Amino acid sequence: MTISPSLLEKLGPIVGDRGLLTGEDVAARSCDPFLHLPPGSPVIVRPASTEELSRVLALCHASGQRVVTHGGCTGVVGGAMAGPADIVISLERMNRVLEVDPIGMTMTVEAGVPVEVAQNAAAEHGLFYPIDLGSKGTATIGGTIATNAGGNRVIRWGMTRQNVSGLEAVLADGTVVSQLNRFLKNNTGYDLKQLFIGSEGTLGIVTKAVLKLVAAPTTQKVAFVSVPGFAAVLDLLVRARRMPQLSAFEAMWQDYYALVANHDPSRRPVSPDQPFYVLIEAMGYDEAEDDRVFTTFLEEAFEAGLIADAVSAQSAKQAADLWRVRESSEILVREMGPFVSFDISVDVRRADAFVEAVRAALKERFGAFRSVAFGHLGDSNLHIGVHIGADTREREHEIEACVYGTLRAFGGALTAEHGVGTAKRAFLPDFVTPGAFGTMRTIRQALDPVGLLNREVLFR
């Protein structure tokens, strides 16, 4: 399958010269944030407006032309992979911040705006867009909406879904669906934006969004603590959630922390002699009050025996340093060699039992292995990295089957925040009920009957 030359000829007049990339310009791009994997597609179409995109899609629809949508291409589940039969549509020229409403606390943006640009535009008005990702400089608002991105502060402000008020999207046939709602409350018919959020570009292409903003926090308290057991971690979580200021509760198992702390002395705030480590962050609006609340929380937890050792940041620099312990993926990449990574949700009460069960299953299946466990425990979200040797990449599917088999037995979720993409598609039917899976097919069929949008993503 290739792309019809007559279709390619018709695209130019719609999007103009700047709107079409071919040849070396395509080869220079990547569909993956870590590996250089250029799209196999002969062309990248870059519409400058919703109207242009609508015309492009209407044309593709009439020709049965498949489309893969690109935001910032920072996703890690292969959602941006495109082959020779696909046209890539990039939203990168739709990158304007259209409006900030400081009283209604919303921001209207085009889908190609990077998350960090949106954050900065909010900050100019004393406001805050809470979605925070390592890739925020590149990840776009449209891409994070399509994948319902999460990140570090979900425990306080929710996933991307909870931070989007209105949306405009274009369906596979070019129909523009505009619901640029700005209101916290709006029950005027179906809330169609929910269809597009987290559907990984399979139901429509997001073109604009109204984001919910919050008053920009002016205080940040961060502590890094070691914890003597998992019951204590849970108790700490319950107590931490009684601080309205709580903005992150990030857990690290001994295997993760020891690896990081032993390889980088600047990331060793406490001795690596306990089974668990937690980074706790609180953000608020009153330095004296927030300091009191946070200090009281730590003191009471210490007195209750929940904390073995603790370091509390005394400056923004120290806070950033503590966060670096939690965000050490480059150390994992360097020290663990090839590894398969997992992004799952599991009943927080059984999170440690699950980690133990995974280790047991890996040991039984592969003999020697290395693993690390860490994640947004306050959100029930764990990340696990598994290395079984030099052939880890080749045996990726075997490792996945092993971990996901254990996960099913624990009633967990296949993916917490990364999404399914093409990488986890094979496992999706194991994690949804037949009625739900059938309904997903019904919805996709209704909105994209020819199957043109991100065809290889989620399911076919």
Added chain:
Amino acid sequence: MTISPSLLEKLGPIVGDRGLLTGEDVAARSCDPFLHLPPGSPVIVRPASTEELSRVLALCHASGQRVVTHGGCTGVVGGAMAGPADIVISLERMNRVLEVDPIGMTMTVEAGVPVEVAQNAAAEHGLFYPIDLGSKGTATIGGTIATNAGGNRVIRWGMTRQNVSGLEAVLADGTVVSQLNRFLKNNTGYDLKQLFIGSEGTLGIVTKAVLKLVAAPTTQKVAFVSVPGFAAVLDLLVRARRMPQLSAFEAMWQDYYALVANHDPSRRPVSPDQPFYVLIEAMGYDEAEDDRVFTTFLEEAFEAGLIADAVSAQSAKQAADLWRVRESSEILVREMGPFVSFDISVDVRRADAFVEAVRAALKERFGAFRSVAFGHLGDSNLHIGVHIGADTREREHEIEACVYGTLRAFGGALTAEHGVGTAKRAFLPDFVTPGAFGTMRTIRQALDPVGLLNREVLFR
């Protein structure tokens, strides 16, 4: 159109004697919370389980039998109205609290559980289900999910949509769609629950839900203030939102407050001599801290000239008394005679300009009239009551056309929290774009192709 006798005969064996109501048992019911309006239907079917409901719907689907679903029947937009051609399905026998998870902070319930029962079950574990409605003793979890109910504390915890983690629903053909997700983060395929939340029973019947709970607040600060102008109200809102404890920001216009204060001396906390009144509530977890934060907020607002007069509750009794000022619908009913009520969202910056424009439009159209304005201003949500004389009921549609015409010019939303039901159906096409309306039809057609579920609701 009537119901086929052979269909009725088949229902009994599925739901049993207790599961069928006919005759006087039907006539004793009402589809409306204020008027006695029994369903015109000859039968109310009361399944005791998802399986029974699935079999009932499969049977109805095979016979082309229309269905109207009943929760607590507290909705005010005619969503529960049923005629002789409808079978009413009530979820009242599916009323069990199935599980409370105090660590994961979720509760799994059947759809017929009243909101207050769920709240009480949460409270037993030191937890809190934040959706708070006047009708909570009767309104059910299923009904509030189907209508995406709002209420008083949306500014802090969001609408019902934000407080539901997982859902089970039955489609028109009897298919059970189960996604009883418990996790804050779960991107495992489409988030189907979003389809059912707020779709007013047109896409499926909710049977079970996993609710998100929060740590039960242990402190409540309430103040009632008079405000010299609308700019000051907005400034007060911006400042109030910097309290993480903020749980309500309820505004009352002079017309509303003067009516209430002049008719009930127990609801006159401040002199009715200012153009605006605001009830501000903050809930938290630390008495000393929360008191300090709230007092500082009030003092600074007073010094900045934003507050003319203020009363701060010194006890739970006083807090409840202040809330009674805001919840005086029985006084409105008594003193304003018949009135048409509106539940709209509008750009908060222009909320007062909108109220003024409505008054001008009503005056031009009807000459003499009375109106009151109040609402959840922190959520952009206003309620307006309009009385034009003894013929207010007869001329309801004229009044609506007048107010909604003004609302459209302001870019407002037809309904903030009450929904469309049958009562506002005529105006829905004016408030959604053609592409969005077409997509709503596509979705409904895909999930209920024969058009059996709440057929008169939203659109046909």
